[in-house]
Amino acid sequence: MAIPKINNYSLTGQVKATNEEYGNRVSWPLDANKAVLLVHDMQKYFVEFYDQQGEPMRSLVQNIQTIVAQCKAAGIPIVYTAQPPHQAPEERALLTDFWGAGLTSENNQHAIVESLKPAADDLVFTKWRYSAFQRTPLHEYMAENNKDQLWIVGVYAHIGILSTALEAFMTDIKAFVVADAVADFSSTEHSMALHYISRRCGRVVALQDIHVATEENKAALASKGANTPQTGSEILNNIAVSVSTALGMAVEELDQDENLFEMGLDSIRLMAIVDVLRENNIEIGFAELAEQPTLKAWAAMLGALPVISAQENRLVTNE
Numbered sequence: 001m002a003i004p005k006i007n008n009y010s011l012t013g014q015v016k017a018t019n020e021e022y023g024n025r026v027s028w029p030l031d032a033n034k035a036v037l038l039v040h041d042m043q044k045y046f047v048e049f050y051d052q053q054g055e056p057m058r059s060l061v062q063n064i065q066t067i068v069a070q071c072k073a074a075g076i077p078i079v080y081t082a083q084p085p086h087q088a089p090e091e092r093a094l095l096t097d098f099w100g101a102g103l104t105s106e107n108n109q110h111a112i113v114e115s116l117k118p119a120a121d122d123l124v125f126t127k128w129r130y131s132a133f134q135r136t137p138l139h140e141y142m143a144e145n146n147k148d149q150l151w152i153v154g155v156y157a158h159i160g161i162l163s164t165a166l167e168a169f170m171t172d173i174k175a176f177v178v179a180d181a182v183a184d185f186s187s188t189e190h191s192m193a194l195h196y197i198s199r200r201c202g203r204v205v206a207l208q209d210i211h212v213a214t215e216e217n218k219a220a221l222a223s224k225g226a227n228t229p230q231t232g233s234e235i236l237n238n239i240a241v242s243v244s245t246a247l248g249m250a251v252e253e254l255d256q257d258e259n260l261f262e263m264g265l266d267s268i269r270l271m272a273i274v275d276v277l278r279e280n281n282i283e284i285g286f287a288e289l290a291e292q293p294t295l296k297a298w299a300a301m302l303g304a305l306p307v308i309s310a311q312e313n314r315l316v317t318n319e
């Protein structure tokens, strides 16, 4: 079975008036200070099975855009997941038995849809299995940043989103799935996923609940003044993940000595990196980065020493 052509259905019916009507067994409060927003697999390949101008896709994209903006304003980190193109059979393993060879880079189908394009300071993790925790630095990233809430939006509710919420539950992370900011193969499977999540592993909320939770935090942040600048290592991690996504490869495939221009990095992406540095009060210009276009050289400039550890399959840095 490949992914079916998805018929239109409405998201409106997925929103309930009360916590109990979702079947939620918990009433965990949404805590913006402890949250990471996960935008799950909103890649062209998966989105294009929907009618782009119909429902649920129109409302889904609008609602996710709203939530992303609210989370950014509230200082909540945003993580995107994207499955890599051209997965080798030995990497893809049993997924091939269920879903065939998977996505490629044809027509840039592996890219996150333009309407939800990650910003240069957002994290993009390469995802190899249904759960966003499998073979990604997501769990470590949350632990290192003292986050224990994962707010989840994207596709598909009964597959990767349910799997991620279930693994969050089993690893002591509170998963919140946004009923009108996820979508599925059908209304029935969408409802089934929310029914299971609310009763077995997480809390189902709505766009409106996210709005209320982020408004409170936005006010608190505004009173604190400018954002706290990121450390050199945090910035470098974000750059490495952003570069790897731009090059259509996993971050652990990046060679820290390799000339990034020769690997396909373009000047537009480099300008975005300069902007991120400036937002963090780091004055390293385009020319300096272009003059030594390797992750190793940039690490030295930022005072962070990245070690891409193949064994641990993640990017680690020494502060």
Ligand SMILES: C=C(O[C@H]1C=CC=C(C(=O)O)[C@@H]1O)C(=O)O
Pocket: 003, 041, 046, 083, 095, 099, 100, 101, 102, 103, 129, 130, 131, 155, 156, 157, 159, 160, 161
């Ligand atoms: C969007 C997802 O990707 C999975 C679902 C269908 C096909 C898949 C594939 O071709 O690899 C993914 O495993 C998800 O996990 O919700």
